Amino acid sequence: MTRDEVMKALESMGSEQTRKIFFRHGAKEPLFGVKVGDLKKIQKKVRKDHELAIELYDTGNSDAMYLAGLIADEDQIKKSTLDDWAKKASWYMISEYTVPWIAADSPHGLAMGQKWIRSNQENIASAGWATLSSVLSVTDNELLDMGYFSERLDEVREKIHSAANRVRYTMNGFVIAVGSYCPDLAQKAMNVARNIGKVDVNLGETACKVPLASDYIAKIIKSGRAGKKRKMARC
Numbered sequence: 093m094t095r096d097e098v099m100k101a102l103e104s105m106g107s108e109q110t111r112k113i114f115f116r117h118g119a120k121e122p123l124f125g126v127k128v129g130d131l132k133k134i135q136k137k138v139r140k141d142h143e144l145a146i147e148l149y150d151t152g153n154s155d156a157m158y159l160a161g162l163i164a165d166e167d168q169i170k171k172s173t174l175d176d177w178a179k180k181a182s183w184y185m186i187s188e189y190t191v192p193w194i195a196a197d198s199p200h201g202l203a204m205g206q207k208w209i210r211s212n213q214e215n216i217a218s219a220g221w222a223t224l225s226s227v228l229s230v231t232d233n234e235l236l237d238m239g240y241f242s243e244r245l246d247e248v249r250e251k252i253h254s255a256a257n258r259v260r261y262t263m264n265g266f267v268i269a270v271g272s273y274c275p276d277l278a279q280k281a282m283n284v285a286r287n288i289g290k291v292d293v294n295l296g297e298t299a300c301k302v303p304l305a306s307d308y309i310a311k312i313i314k315s316g317r318a319g320k321k322r323k324m325a326r327c
Contacts, residue, residue: 099156103124109125117298119154124155142163142164145159157181166198171203184218187216188218196226196227197324217255218262221265224269229322229325230321231321238276241277245280249284257294264293264305265303268285278309285309289304
């Protein structure tokens with residue numbers, strides 16, 4: 093499919109009801125309001141098409157940007173492209189899912205996450221913490237520097253309540269990710285989770301809630317899923 097063909101398909105799949113839902117979650121124009129399930133129908137047809145992914149992301153249309161992350165080739169994407177995508181991510185569905193997922197699936201995930209968490213821009217910093225979480229979800233622990241992630245837990249404990257709104261959310265998610273995927277750091281993650289307690293995040297006009305990290309980690313451990321990795325960050 094060409095970019096124009098995909099954009100026409102997205103427009104036909106969009107609905108005003110979904111647009112309204114996305115706007116309540118912080119979405120920005122332009123967007124058609126396409127459900128993720130419908131985006132995956134196009135993904136199934138296109139599979140991987142890296143050039144098309146670049147073209148779709150550059151449209152600035154939220155639906156097209158999300159789809160771009162699903163069809164991008166993790167082996168072809170460059171650090172410069174990931175930086176560009178992080179800067180252009182206008183709301184959390186893109187900055188905390190699309191961009192971190194493709195970054196973590198690529199060879200550049202750890203480097204980009206480490207870089208982005210130091211940004212003064214909320215969308216980029218939140219993308220950074222989400223990327224580190226996704227890296228933990230797909231990378232063998234033997235290949236990770238647990239000392240680095242231990243230090244980041246200390247940083248979250250010290251800074252989470254004074255961080256920018258969406259950064260608080262992804263920092264909280266990072267604690268959950270460490271507790272869920274890194275058995276050697278699970279107890280420390282639980283201690284940090286208990287220390288930070290409830291994290292307040294403005295989630296807009298939605299019924300969404302910030303998960304209590306300590307409860308979430310406890311459920312993962314109780315279920316026997318602790319340490320089990322994903323095949324891909326994207327889902």
